[in-house]
Amino acid sequence: MLENIALIREVHNHTPVRIAQEEAKVYLNKINRIDLGLKRPHQCNEVEVFYIMIIRALMTNEKNIVILNPLAILKNIEFLAIAMRNLAILNETKNIIILENEINRFHYEGMLVFQ
Secondary structure: OHHHHHHHHHHHHOOOHHHHHHHHHHHHHHOOOHHHHHOOHHHOOHHHHHHHHHHHHHOOOOOEEEEEOHHHHOOOHHHHHHHHHHHHHHOOOOEEEEEOHHHHHHHOOOOOOOO
16 A cells, blocks of 8 residues: 555655655554555555545645545444544644535434525
8 A cells, every 4th residue: 555655746746656655654654554555455444444545635735635424434433533533643734624424414404405
């Protein structure tokens, strides 16, 4: 997965492979998950995939990251709590917006919604 994460910097910023992979390792080290760099996608569980997605987003030049329906990715609310703690560790410079539509749908169920 290290190559997968680093690819963002390599393609969009023309960063050399070695430097891009070192940047990816820094993020993985922050959450004590350097082991993810050695895994393939089919070997990752839902939390690990979430971390990879977030780190890839952090490697972009975008200032805002929007996470839509995190419960669709992290089916277990306990995983979500752990992932959110690690998200706080990872994030230093981005605005992260989390939109969980399922929770909102239950909250506003039966109300008239304008589109």
